[in-house]
Amino acid sequence: MKILVTAKRVTDPDAKIRVKADGTGIETAGLEYKLNPFCENAIEAAVQLQEKQGGEVVAVTIGDDDAVQNLRTALAMGADRGIHVKLPDAQMDSDLAARILVKLFEQEKPDLFLLGKQAVDGDSNQVGQLVAEYLDLPQACFASKLEVAGDKLTVDRELDGGMETIQVGLPAVVTADLRLNTPRLPTLPNVLKAKRKPVQELTIDALGVDPALTVATIAYEAPPARKGGIKVKTVEELMDKLVNEAKAL
Amino acid sequence: MKNILVIAETFQGKIRKTSLPAVTFAAELAGKVGGEFSIALFGSGVAGLAGELTGFGAKNVYVVDAPGFANYLGGPWAKAVVALAQQAGATAVAAVSDTFSRDLLPRVAARMGAGMVSETTAIVGDGAGVKFQRPMWAGNVLGTVEVRTPTAVFGVRGTDFDPPKATGGASAVQNASIAFADDGKATYVKFEPTVSARPDLAEAAVVISGGRGLKDAAGFALLNPLADMLKAAIGATRAVVDAGICPNDLQVGQTGRVVAPQLYFAVGLSGAIQHVAGMKNSKVIVAINKDEEAPIFSVADYGLVGDAFKILPELTDAIRKHKGL
Numbered sequence: 003m004k005i006l007v008t009a010k011r012v013t014d015p016d017a018k019i020r021v022k023a024d025g026t027g028i029e030t031a032g033l034e035y036k037l038n039p040f041c042e043n044a045i046e047a048a049v050q051l052q053e054k055q056g057g058e059v060v061a062v063t064i065g066d067d068d069a070v071q072n073l074r075t076a077l078a079m080g081a082d083r084g085i086h087v088k089l090p091d092a093q094m095d096s097d098l099a100a101r102i103l104v105k106l107f108e109q110e111k112p113d114l115f116l117l118g119k120q121a122v123d124g125d126s127n128q129v130g131q132l133v134a135e136y137l138d139l140p141q142a143c144f145a146s147k148l149e150v151a152g153d154k155l156t157v158d159r160e161l162d163g164g165m166e167t168i169q170v171g172l173p174a175v176v177t178a179d180l181r182l183n184t185p186r187l188p189t190l191p192n193v194l195k196a197k198r199k200p201v202q203e204l205t206i207d208a209l210g211v212d213p214a215l216t217v218a219t220i221a222y223e224a225p226p227a228r229k230g231g232i233k234v235k236t237v238e239e240l241m242d243k244l245v246n247e248a249k250a251l
Numbered sequence: 252m253k254n255i256l257v258i259a260e261t262f263q264g265k266i267r268k269t270s271l272p273a274v275t276f277a278a279e280l281a282g283k284v285g286g287e288f289s290i291a292l293f294g295s296g297v298a299g300l301a302g303e304l305t306g307f308g309a310k311n312v313y314v315v316d317a318p319g320f321a322n323y324l325g326g327p328w329a330k331a332v333v334a335l336a337q338q339a340g341a342t343a344v345a346a347v348s349d350t351f352s353r354d355l356l357p358r359v360a361a362r363m364g365a366g367m368v369s370e371t372t373a374i375v376g377d378g379a380g381v382k383f384q385r386p387m388w389a390g391n392v393l394g395t396v397e398v399r400t401p402t403a404v405f406g407v408r409g410t411d412f413d414p415p416k417a418t419g420g421a422s423a424v425q426n427a428s429i430a431f432a433d434d435g436k437a438t439y440v441k442f443e444p445t446v447s448a449r450p451d452l453a454e455a456a457v458v459i460s461g462g463r464g465l466k467d468a469a470g471f472a473l474l475n476p477l478a479d480m481l482k483a484a485i486g487a488t489r490a491v492v493d494a495g496i497c498p499n500d501l502q503v504g505q506t507g508r509v510v511a512p513q514l515y516f517a518v519g520l521s522g523a524i525q526h527v528a529g530m531k532n533s534k535v536i537v538a539i540n541k542d543e544e545a546p547i548f549s550v551a552d553y554g555l556v557g558d559a560f561k562i563l564p565e566l567t568d569a570i571r572k573h574k575g576l
């Protein structure tokens with residue numbers, strides 16, 4: 003089985019993000035970058051499938067020059083080779099990312115395309131579904147369990163209100179939720195090995211993708227801050243505040 | 252985006268109330284761009300529910316009722332929604348952001364050639380220059396976006412738009428004949444609902460969430476008597492769900508449910524940004540944590556530093572007395 007999997011570079015998920023004073027973006031000084039947590043789950047799933055039944059795992063990142071570092075993490079987790087499409091986030095929306103990935107899908111012809119369900123920077127949760135529609139493929143989004151039998155995939159999906167199971171025929175698009183697996187930490191030997199794995203660099207010009215955006219973020223601001231609260235010392239004091247001040251009980 | 256089609260969702264044979272703030276969004280957008288909106292209902296055996304949607308000022312309530320729509324599948328449903336949008340002359344499609352619409356709407360957008368705004372929290376400006384706001388980076392950033400395509404798709408944050416108001420008028424109910432185009436590429440197998448006698452997280456006026464500080468299922472169960480008395484929904488952090496103590500759909504946060512109740516109790520949870528993203532718009536927040544430095548205190552209106560195992564029984568007692576139970 004051949005699997006294509008995403009490896010997006012994102013700001014550290016636990017970093018406190020601040021907006022630039024002029025509203026043109028976020029303050030990047032001192033920020034660390036990581037592999038998108040949901041992509042880690044997707045990569046782990048891809049590598050586990052490969053360990054079970056062989057085949058090839060191709061990891062792809064779309065991002066600035068530094069995104070190759072995060073692609074290397076995917077290679078250190080076990081992906082066989084990488085594709086780096088050079089395009090900074092600021093020039094991208096979900097739709098453009100999807101159209102780039104559609105081109106790569108057509109080039110690579112994988113049996114399965116695994117993506118993270120969302121990226122923790124843009125939080126859009128669109129790309130997998132867009133790709134599936136553009137390619138007229140079945141999708142299984144928010145996957146928390148995945149089983150392959152022949153050319154069919156059985157997927158548990160985490161939904162509001164319960165757990166759904168669907169079956170999709172291959173090729174298919176699957177987006178990973180956090181409970182799909184526990185992503186492995188790359189070992190040092192694998193990190194070193196990853197440095198020698200092939201990475202193909204591409205541009206959207208070379209891929210023949212139109213750079214036009216469908217949705218453009220034109221300003222960034224900090225959300226209104228909650229005004230600071232108080233600490234109470236006892237349950238009685240808390241009750242008094244909830245009943246008499248907040249009138250919440 | 253002058254003609255907006257709102258997708259109303261059904262769940263287990265009923266209209267999902269939490270899907271209706273999208274109607275409020277559509278009415279506001281229609282007002283600002285000088286347009287109109289309609290509501291669509293898809294499903295099997297749902298025609299009888301249409302009457303619940305006719306009082307909100309929609310031009311039409313479209314019903315697509317066929318056995319094929321008994322269960323959701325992304326591909327065929329996206330085809331059906333776009334077919335209805337074309338029949339209805341709709342240039343925009345909107346639905347409240349939940350796992351149903353997050354799965355469906357991007358496919359609809361791709362099929363319509365429309366730009367999609369996820370988790371829309373506000374409409375800014377009006378006319379041709381109308382723009383939209385949405386949270387990014389787990390709600391630490393508010394982005395203003397413009398849609399550059401003639402058609403548009405909107406995921407709507409349910410907590411940022413009110414439930415729709417009754418307008419007095421009656422929308423025309425239209426039965427749309429749209430076939431379920433099964434391509435055989437995906438099949439529904441089963442759905443295991445989370446069984447609970449408590450209100451849904453997104454609908455409850457009071458939410459009580461517990462975190463890793465409650466240790467195990469027995470500790471987490473200390474929230475039950477409090478929730479019973481306050482008719483509250485119970486929520487959890489990812490840590491608790493990952494530990495198998497709670498079903499996944501009780502996870503509140505960036506990647507779970509987004510709630511904004513009148514009163515939110517955060518018990519034994521640290522207040523990680525991913526959790527806070529799902530509850531910081533609650534009206535009143537109470538935090539109980541033994542660590543006075545826990546980040547949750549910076550968003551709480553009332554913080555109580557101490558051991559939850561000692562405080563919870565006391566609080567339960569105090570509320571019981573207050574309620575005269």
Ligand SMILES: Cc1cc2nc3c(=O)[nH]c(=O)nc-3n(C[C@H](O)[C@H](O)[C@H](O)COP(=O)(O)OP(=O)(O)OC[C@H]3O[C@@H](n4cnc5c(N)ncnc54)[C@H](O)[C@@H]3O)c2cc1C
Nearest residue numbers: 462463464488489504505506519520521525526541542559
């Ligand atoms: C991509 C991504 C997405 C995520 N999405 C979500 C999400 O949607 N929702 C979510 O919740 N998390 C999410 N997380 C996880 C998040 O980062 C935190 O790890 C998680 O919220 C921590 O859960 P917690 O507060 O229960 O546990 P901890 O952070 O371990 O906090 C436990 C707290 O309990 C307190 N405590 C311990 N004992 C007691 C006691 N006896 N009495 C009182 N207090 C006590 C401690 O002081 C501590 O503050 C996500 C993480 C990632 C990377």
